[in-house]
Amino acid sequence: MLITNSLATFGRYCLFIRKVFALPDRWGVSGRRTVDEVMKLGVASIPLVLVISIFIGAVIAIQMQLNIASPLIPAYSVGLATRDIVLLEFSNSILCLILAGKVGSNIASEIGTMRVTEQIDALEIMGVNSANYLVLPKIIAFVFFMPVLVILCMGTSLLGGFLVAVFTDIITVTRYVYGLQALFTEWYVWYALIKSLVFAYIIASVASFYGYYVKGGALDVGKASTDGVVSSSILILLFDVLLTKLLLQ
């Protein structure tokens, strides 16, 4: 039963995506909507990303120092470990799990509300491909803007660790900064960006899918929003494993 339902949902998702990626009725309108979505989904997420990143970066630095404090391990390892944790996992996977909550619920509830208030029916009756009109700009905007959020997250997290070095005596600034630069692997940045693009697509498309097919009223919109966040979070974790295996080994 579970397998049958999952396959049916996947089939509906594929049909939905086919509608979404049709050619827009009006390129100009679609372009303007994409810019609006960049502001709404991307730029509006910057404060959250900055706040979370700076605190988590600081916490990672403190925990690294506590866990690897040993005369056998060089002190600069705190900076190195903080950097690699941020680059490999926090700035993409964990950030996207957080954004799945914020952006995913926003998308699912917006589209779901449009469904239950018949706004999507109104678009369809006018002859507008509603899935394409509503969802494509969101996917393009979020995928396009995600690298910006990831880079900001990386920089701010490392700044959080730096502030720990500046304002506490856990580690010296010199050693932290040396650690940040030691044994740097550029590919880790590309790895983070590639993963984040896939996760951004998952968040935007899965949340849109759940919102688009809402039936009922306000309660169902809430449920769709939750389902969208849960499903995209699980998919992010699944693809995290797959992409890590593919890209790092």
Place this chain on the structure above:
Amino acid sequence: MIEIKDITKSFDDRTVLHGVSAVFETGKTNLIIGQSGSGKTVLMKSLVGLVRPEEGEILFDGRDLLKMTADETKNLRKEIGMLFQGSALFDSETVLGNVMFPLIMFTGMSKDEMLERAHFCISRVNLTGAENKYPSEISGGMQKRVAIARAIALNPKYLFCDEPNSGLDPKTSILIDELLHDITHEYNITTVINTHDMNSVLGIGENIVFINKGYREWVGNMNQIYNTANEALNHFVFATELFQQVRRYVVANGRYDNDTHR
């Protein structure tokens, strides 16, 4: 003119429409009436293509909606205006933005031409001055009028209205009815209104189709309805003491002055 022939629609094992046939005439307000659950909403959704019947024909001036290609359906939709029960205005757009939407999507008009047309439609529904307000800032009656303005923006040949009086006070309901009636005659539109509002039935019912338990039980107009022998229709239309009195008056006097009622 829209003609439907033997429309049958089922959901799972339950048949909602049983071979319904009817003609909706051009330049008239055509009403689909019936109790809640009678199948009138499914019939309306079938007419606009949101629901696909298993059997039958839906002919828009001879063109069968159920046999059209995707492109033909898309072109037909440009000839259709629809007023939803909840207005279905776009929350993120102003009144002007809502009315301009179909013009932006489907015409090659310049911005000035679109603005001129949108302002004309807004003034036609007496909403001049509300152009920059958002749907959440205006009353339910005003929202319906914005939806009508949006529906007529592209000069539709067919106008569908799903319970246009739902949630409105009696006075506003009559204003909406009059507006729909006037627009229908002014632009010679085929207007189909799904309603169970008795003021609408007796006020603008130029062609009435009564649906009961998924069957088309009666066809007539607002004057003929007083003398109907159909028991289900009598129970439905003249359910209250007020409407029974109206009926007795009309039957006793042999005629009914519609303007007085409105």
